[in-house]
Amino acid sequence: MEFSRARVTTAVSKLPVTVDGAASLRTLLSEAGRAPGVLWTMLRSMVDAWPDEVYTRTLVETRLLGQRTAFVVDPALIRTLLVDEANSLEREAFVTRALAPALGCGLLTADGGSWRAQRRTAAPMFRPERVRDFVPAMAAAAQATRSRWLARPAGAGAFDLSTEMMRTALDIILATMTSGEGGLDEMRFGAAMEDYLGQTNWKMAYVMFGAPAWLPHPGARRGALAARELRAAAAALIAARRARGGGGSDLLGLLLNARDPVTEAPMAEALLVDNLLTFVAAGHETVALALTWLFRLLADHPAVERRILDEIARVGTDFAGDPGRLDALVYTRQVVLEGMRLYPPAPLIVRRTTRDIRLGDTEIPAGRSVHVPIYALHRHRLLWDRPDAFDPDRFAPSVHAARDRYAYLPFGAGPRVCIGMGLALQECLVILATLLPAFRLSPTRPGMPEARFRVTLRPHGGMPMVPTRRVG
Numbered sequence: 001m002e003f004s005r006a007r008v009t010t011a012v013s014k015l016p017v018t019v020d021g022a023a024s025l026r027t028l029l030s031e032a033g034r035a036p037g038v039l040w041t042m043l044r045s046m047v048d049a050w051p052d053e054v055y056t057r058t059l060v061e062t063r064l065l066g067q068r069t070a071f072v073v074d075p076a077l078i079r080t081l082l083v084d085e086a087n088s089l090e091r092e093a094f095v096t097r098a099l100a101p102a103l104g105c106g107l108l109t110a111d112g113g114s115w116r117a118q119r120r121t122a123a124p125m126f127r128p129e130r131v132r133d134f135v136p137a138m139a140a141a142a143q144a145t146r147s148r149w150l151a152r153p154a155g156a157g158a159f160d161l162s163t164e165m166m167r168t169a170l171d172i173i174l175a176t177m178t179s180g181e182g183g184l185d186e187m188r189f190g191a192a193m194e195d196y197l198g199q200t201n202w203k204m205a206y207v208m209f210g211a212p213a214w215l216p217h218p219g220a221r222r223g224a225l226a227a228r229e230l231r232a233a234a235a236a237l238i239a240a241r242r243a244r245g246g247g248g249s250d251l252l253g254l255l256l257n258a259r260d261p262v263t264e265a266p267m268a269e270a271l272l273v274d275n276l277l278t279f280v281a282a283g284h285e286t287v288a289l290a291l292t293w294l295f296r297l298l299a300d301h302p303a304v305e306r307r308i309l310d311e312i313a314r315v316g317t318d319f320a321g322d323p324g325r326l327d328a329l330v331y332t333r334q335v336v337l338e339g340m341r342l343y344p345p346a347p348l349i350v351r352r353t354t355r356d357i358r359l360g361d362t363e364i365p366a367g368r369s370v371h372v373p374i375y376a377l378h379r380h381r382l383l384w385d386r387p388d389a390f391d392p393d394r395f396a397p398s399v400h401a402a403r404d405r406y407a408y409l410p411f412g413a414g415p416r417v418c419i420g421m422g423l424a425l426q427e428c429l430v431i432l433a434t435l436l437p438a439f440r441l442s443p444t445r446p447g448m449p450e451a452r453f454r455v456t457l458r459p460h461g462g463m464p465m466v467p468t469r470r471v472g
């Protein structure tokens with residue numbers, strides 16, 4: 001496909017100044033006063049603050065909340081950025097400052113040598129053969145959700161599917177992390193995670209405005225309490241495991257026993273807490289949202305749903321007994337991939353350049369904020385035929401293999417590609433194939449809910465759906 005190299009500077013920003021790290025509360029308030037629309041749009045959903053050109057151009061340079069920002073939406077340029085220039089990039093301050101109070105300096109938030117050492121230490125934990133060992137725990141959690149739904153009284157009406165999927169995915173990540181040991185109060189842990197992540201948009205907006213970290217915002221106190229609670233719960237889990245001898249084949253056991261293949265050092269104590277929380281935070285909401293959007297899409301596409309059900313009936317659902325069955329769910333996997341094209345749970349990758357780089361014909365100076373807007377890439381007018389249509393045949397193996405690898409990035413790319421990708425895809429298949437044959441899910445209102453970016457891509461107002469048992 002011919003992909004033009006247009007470069008656009010848009011007028012999307014209503015803020016004429018760049019705010020640096022020393023900007024004060026007064027600056028923040030005056031900027032917010034001048035551009036309340038941009039601030040509120042950003043707090044509501046960052047996707048809405050993107051310039052329209054990200055859906056039609058390859059590189060868009062603009063100002064976002066006063067920061068000069070380059071949006072990269074061309075597969076070749078994304079490859080240059082995330083692969084060839086990976087060493088010229090660092091995490092954006094607005095991401096790390098939003099997440100670090102809870103997640104510390106774990107794999108998601110670290111940079112440089114610390115990140116490299118953590119990545120090579122953790123990588124063996126996520127190898128395909130290891131991930132396969134988690135299928136029985138996944139199947140058990142998916143069956144627990146099915147039993148919970150079966151136990152609902154007839155005529156119980158709608159539930160919020162996103163809450164249901166959060167619970168299921170949290171069950172799974174905790175079961176794969178801790179094998180259910182350690183006396184963790186799951187509901188409380190999930191609520192604390194929600195309280196924490198729910199206020200991160202404020203933190204991001206504040207950093208972009210250059211506001212000081214101490215400045216209060218809605219949810220800040222709850223978020224700080226939640227961060228403390230999460231960190232205490234993770235430390236207690238680790239201590240409980242150590243008290244029992246420290247081993248185990250779950251993710252926590254693997255993490256405690258992991259050694260850096262270069263230095264043979266175990267992970268530092270503080271990083272164990274950071275990474276335990278990082279895996280839970282990065283691994284449960286993303287999976288839950290992928291499934292939430294997917295079930296809603298299926299409700300509008302009965303022919304696709306029928307094909308999945310036929311495939312599942314052919315393959316069987318005893319995944320715990322035979323995890324290899326998952327490989328036979330070829331069409332179901334296509335559907336999962338197409339769902340994540342339209343609704344990527346992590347809709348934005350952000351970096352800051354640490355030195356000057358060149359993307360095609362464009363010089364990007366050191367210190368520039370560079371965004372890869374995955375949501376826009378996946379609906380880009382130059383890359384996808386009928387970009388907004390749900391069509392799982394786009395991911396038929398031969399069609400998908402012929403596509404540019406960097407046109408479809410639900411899990412990112414380059415050295416910082418999602419470490420849990422295999423785990424996540426496997427989990428989506430197990431949950432979908434366990435629940436779909438048992439229930440039809442019908443929306444309570446027509447149309448897809450508005451997608452709002454809160455670190456992840458959430459349905460505004462939740463996803464109310466009515467589960468109906470399938471007969472026969």
Ligand code: HEM
Nearest residue numbers: 108279282283286287345346410411412416418419420424
């Ligand atoms: C559908 C589910 C998931 C999606 C869509 C997703 C998406 C992503 C994306 C896009 C990135 C790259 C971020 C960047 O480059 O800035 C990422 C990184 C990461 N993901 Fe996932 N993820 C999912 C599930 C998981 C799971 C299940 C885990 C772990 C249990 C996990 C752990 C991580 C970690 C630790 C990183 C940081 C890796 C690094 O920087 O080295 N993710 N994920």
